[in-house]
Amino acid sequence: MKHPDTKEKILNAALDFFSRHGYSGASIRQISRAVGIRESAIYNHYKSKEEIFLAILSSFKLKTISKEILSDDLLDEVINPDKFLKTFARRLIEHWNKPGERKFIRVLLMEQFTHISNKELSTTDYLSELREICRLIFSEMVKTKIIKPLDPGLLSEEFTAPLFLIRTEYLSSDDFVDINTVYERANKHVEFFWKAIRIK
Amino acid sequence: MKHPDTKEKILNAALDFFSRHGYSGASIRQISRAVGIRESAIYNHYKSKEEIFLAILSSFKLKTISKEILSDDLLDEVINPDKFLKTFARRLIEHWNKPGERKFIRVLLMEQFTHISNKELSTTDYLSELREICRLIFSEMVKTKIIKPLDPGLLSEEFTAPLFLIRTEYLSSDDFVDINTVYERANKHVEFFWKAIRIK
DNA sequence: GTCTATAGTTGGATAGAC
DNA sequence: GTCTATCCAACTATAGAC
Numbered sequence: 001m002k003h004p005d006t007k008e009k010i011l012n013a014a015l016d017f018f019s020r021h022g023y024s025g026a027s028i029r030q031i032s033r034a035v036g037i038r039e040s041a042i043y044n045h046y047k048s049k050e051e052i053f054l055a056i057l058s059s060f061k062l063k064t065i066s067k068e069i070l071s072d073d074l075l076d077e078v079i080n081p082d083k084f085l086k087t088f089a090r091r092l093i094e095h096w097n098k099p100g101e102r103k104f105i106r107v108l109l110m111e112q113f114t115h116i117s118n119k120e121l122s123t124t125d126y127l128s129e130l131r132e133i134c135r136l137i138f139s140e141m142v143k144t145k146i147i148k149p150l151d152p153g154l155l156s157e158e159f160t161a162p163l164f165l166i167r168t169e170y171l172s173s174d175d176f177v178d179i180n181t182v183y184e185r186a187n188k189h190v191e192f193f194w195k196a197i198r199i200k
Numbered sequence: 201m202k203h204p205d206t207k208e209k210i211l212n213a214a215l216d217f218f219s220r221h222g223y224s225g226a227s228i229r230q231i232s233r234a235v236g237i238r239e240s241a242i243y244n245h246y247k248s249k250e251e252i253f254l255a256i257l258s259s260f261k262l263k264t265i266s267k268e269i270l271s272d273d274l275l276d277e278v279i280n281p282d283k284f285l286k287t288f289a290r291r292l293i294e295h296w297n298k299p300g301e302r303k304f305i306r307v308l309l310m311e312q313f314t315h316i317s318n319k320e321l322s323t324t325d326y327l328s329e330l331r332e333i334c335r336l337i338f339s340e341m342v343k344t345k346i347i348k349p350l351d352p353g354l355l356s357e358e359f360t361a362p363l364f365l366i367r368t369e370y371l372s373s374d375d376f377v378d379i380n381t382v383y384e385r386a387n388k389h390v391e392f393f394w395k396a397i398r399i400k
Numbered sequence: 401g402t403c404t405a406t407a408g409t410t411g412g413a414t415a416g417a418c
Numbered sequence: 419g420t421c422t423a424t425c426c427a428a429c430t431a432t433a434g435a436c
Contacts, residue, residue, distance in 0.1 A: 106313050113372060161362040165323075169324050189358065
């Protein structure tokens with residue numbers, strides 16, 4: 001398809017408005033105008049505002065970060081754990097900085113307490129795959145005695161938590177100017193973390 | 201005044217609804233019902249919904265965590281940094297777990313992107329005082345050579361970031377059942393952090 | 401200060417023509 | 419699939435009696 005069809009246009013516009021005004025703050029009227037159709041035409045694609053929201057949720061649920069971040073060439077670098085962790089963190093920041101992902105994280109933070117149609121929407125769920133990947137990585141590093149024999153689950157949280165907070169703190173500004181600030185803060189964190197876990 | 205506490209009742213009810221449904225999701229109607237008066241009576245105390253929101257913001261802006269968490273008896277314990285950090289973290293969790301604080305953090309996370317009446321509402325602002333306190337503490341620890349000569353600003357973030365993420369992750373559940381889980385996770389973090397910065 | 405009554409607006413959603 | 423037209427529920431806010 002040359003252009004995204006109307007159904008996907010609606011999804012994109014809805015995500016944009018939800019991410020800026022929240023679910024109840026965004027209206028079908030605004031969304032339809034952004035798409036370029038009338039409100040009533042929306043209902044040919046989704047039966048309700050709620051259904052649009054749920055469609056957004058499942059579209060992000062299907063995504064998996066593994067392949068994107070943990071490419072084969074990166075895995076080859078595990079022998080050089082310092083550099084590996086830095087590259088991994090950088091890719092994570094890049095991933096979280098993609099426009100769609102930024103918007104989704106904003107929606108996640110905004111709607112995690114509102115329980116729209118009894119749907120669970122939690123940062124725990126959002127981070128679970130990443131944490132699992134990190135657990136495996138650190139578990140492997142402990143086994144091969146590259147790092148101290150610490151609990152991989154704990155290491156996973158210590159590694160990811162500051163990165164995620166850094167990411168969410170820079171989520172307000174709409175421009176991408178300060179992405180380098182994010183990288184710098186992330187890098188300093190990784191350095192601190194690496195020195196804490198390495199075997200001298 | 202015949203009913204001197206109505207104004208504060210409104211503030212409390214509003215905070216409660218804002219924290220569960222967001223600013224636009226909460227209505228004056230619901231708030232007034234919770235207070236036990238009609239919608240129109242609200243406007244004898246606040247001229248608009250927005251004014252109620254701003255009143256909540258300034259009521260939390262006035263609060264200062266220093267005195268509450270950094271009591272004199274705790275400061276005396278700096279000689280025993282391991283225990284000091286654990287107590288400090290525990291008090292922080294306790295502070296963040298107070299019903300009003302929990303609600304405010306929820307509102308903060310929900311409304312940080314919506315820019316209600318152009319008001320800045322950011323986690324950076326919310327955490328700034330705490331971070332400043334931590335910087336001072338770690339700066340002192342570096343000076344007295346209790347810990348490694350690391351950047352106090354970095355240490356402040358490494359110490360607080362996982363604690364704050366832990367706090368926000370357990371903010372969804374309304375009950376207080378799993379507060380001990382929060383304490384456990386916080387404790388493990390402090391142990392990891394302490395081992396990373398201490399001079400052996 | 402609180403009430404009833406109501407203005408005025410915006411929201412989600414449907415019916416039926418094309 | 420999109421349009422016009424419309425419904426009606428819910429919202430913020432005001433006016434005026436008590």
